[in-house]
Amino acid sequence: MPDVDLVVHNGVLVSGEGELPGIGIAIEQGKVVALARDPELPSSARQLDAGGRHIMPGVIDEHVHFREPGLEYKEDFGTGSLAAAMGGVTCVIDMPNTKPPTSTADLVRDKQRRAEAHSYVDFGLFGLMVQENLDQLLPMREAGVVGYKCYLGETVGAIPAPDDGMLFEQLCLLASAGMRAGFHAENNDIMQHLIRKLKTEGRTDARAHLDSRPVVCEVEAINRVGALAKYSGCKVHVFHLSSKDGLEAVAAWRRQGVDVTCETGAHYCFLPADVYETAGSRVRMNPPVRGRDRHGDALLSGLIDGQVDAIATDHSPHTPNEKLNADIWQAVSGFVGVETSLQLFLSEAVNTGRMTLPQLVRAMAHNPARVWGLAPAKGFLNVGSDADVAIVDLQQEWRIDADRLHSRNHVTPFDGWRGRGKAMTTIVRGQIVVEEGELASEPQGRMMSRA
Numbered sequence: 001m002p003d004v005d006l007v008v009h010n011g012v013l014v015s016g017e018g019e020l021p022g023i024g025i026a027i028e029q030g031k032v033v034a035l036a037r038d039p040e041l042p043s044s045a046r047q048l049d050a051g052g053r054h055i056m057p058g059v060i061d062e063h064v065h066f067r068e069p070g071l072e073y074k075e076d077f078g079t080g081s082l083a084a085a086m087g088g089v090t091c092v093i094d095m096p097n098t099k100p101p102t103s104t105a106d107l108v109r110d111k112q113r114r115a116e117a118h119s120y121v122d123f124g125l126f127g128l129m130v131q132e133n134l135d136q137l138l139p140m141r142e143a144g145v146v147g148y149k150c151y152l153g154e155t156v157g158a159i160p161a162p163d164d165g166m167l168f169e170q171l172c173l174l175a176s177a178g179m180r181a182g183f184h185a186e187n188n189d190i191m192q193h194l195i196r197k198l199k200t201e202g203r204t205d206a207r208a209h210l211d212s213r214p215v216v217c218e219v220e221a222i223n224r225v226g227a228l229a230k231y232s233g234c235k236v237h238v239f240h241l242s243s244k245d246g247l248e249a250v251a252a253w254r255r256q257g258v259d260v261t262c263e264t265g266a267h268y269c270f271l272p273a274d275v276y277e278t279a280g281s282r283v284r285m286n287p288p289v290r291g292r293d294r295h296g297d298a299l300l301s302g303l304i305d306g307q308v309d310a311i312a313t314d315h316s317p318h319t320p321n322e323k324l325n326a327d328i329w330q331a332v333s334g335f336v337g338v339e340t341s342l343q344l345f346l347s348e349a350v351n352t353g354r355m356t357l358p359q360l361v362r363a364m365a366h367n368p369a370r371v372w373g374l375a376p377a378k379g380f381l382n383v384g385s386d387a388d389v390a391i392v393d394l395q396q397e398w399r400i401d402a403d404r405l406h407s408r409n410h411v412t413p414f415d416g417w418r419g420r421g422k423a424m425t426t427i428v429r430g431q432i433v434v435e436e437g438e439l440a441s442e443p444q445g446r447m448m449s450r451a
Helices: 077-086 105-116 134-143 164-176 188-200 207-211 215-232 244-255 266-270 275-283 292-305 341-350 357-371
Strands: 004-009 012-015 018-021 023-028 031-037 044-049 054-057 059-064 089-094 122-128 147-151 180-184 235-238 260-264 389-399 418-428 431-435
Touching: 012 023, 012 357, 018 357, 054 357, 059 077, 059 341, 059 357, 077 089, 077 418, 077 431, 089 389, 089 418, 105 122, 105 134, 122 134, 134 164, 147 164, 164 180, 164 215, 188 207, 188 215, 207 275, 215 235, 215 244, 215 260, 244 260, 244 292, 260 292, 260 357, 266 292, 266 341, 292 357, 341 357, 341 389, 341 418
Parallel strands: 004 044, 012 054, 059 089, 089 122, 122 147, 147 180, 180 235, 235 260
Antiparallel strands: 004 023, 012 018, 023 031, 054 389, 389 418, 418 431
16 A cells, blocks of 8 residues: 555755755645655655656735625636636635625635635635624634735725724724734825826826826825734735835834735736836736836845735736726726736746745745745645645746636736746645646635634
């Protein structure tokens, strides 16, 4: 009888600490049970030859919108999680602006039931913070949410923020429970004023969206969150950080002792400033893409030195009819990214020499797991961890063809981009979900709660 279910060998094992050639992993009942030199690995029911490629922890995308329930015509957990697995992602955390919003314990359990019916990857859920649901925050924790989301600025779903008094009370409650609250950090009053002004001036071009959401919107909101966090004692997170100035604001609150983490994404790091002229409404996103020269390079540097904790996609599918409009005010914000994030960072950051693979593993696996309480089961390839693996080929050339992505809808400003470096095989809890770019299993994803 074989000793274990699966052995992955003949690769370079990567963690946040470094790279180890010739070290493989043994997997039994979905867990890592041994790390050893290849000749010393136990016998197994199946041997998976990594072919000299890199073996890294599966990506955790801590910010996706899989649209279920209520908006399945855009995406659902089946199509979204398939796209995730194709991109080396083994766990996602889903946002609460569905229909209805995930704002009660019963709705958390309903989303769990729906997602576990057809998700290819594991997942966590965020609970929503609104004016009326103070009494639901702790019950949602008991139902298994990993954290909470508060929208300070206008976004898809038009979910209003709690007033500052209620928000402070909510943060005090979450602090007592040891939970983290995440924020869409934009000042809504400034944005609405500028949107009205630009419309009056007759602006309908794609760049008008950027002009309606200047950097001050992000900085002011981060400073408000920082002050509330300081005096409530609550741990907080800034979603989709888009600017150099926003990162400086985060750093300033950290110096005051506030536990504030943050994330950014490929679109903020790599898209050029002229993308509004080349991609039009495809690039509309909240907060807006600001260009790589000043802001993108600073955010990538923040990922490299650890000032930016995590990489996330804000994967936000919409139909082409919703996205593609010459009048930017009629185009919906958001585009897909869960399938392409890892390959973009491998190509634009690792293969260019700016970022090491261990640094990428910290930002895409270790840190998301730590921030949302999923470590050590998720985000690491240690003995006892879930066997979530991405086998990466740094030499694999690719071209992004939007029509060949696996999301239900797949508008992306990265359509046509070429690069090198891609996940070829994805393993979730010891189950090979994608092998050499082909789907290899049935859905088997489970909901993950805080450790």
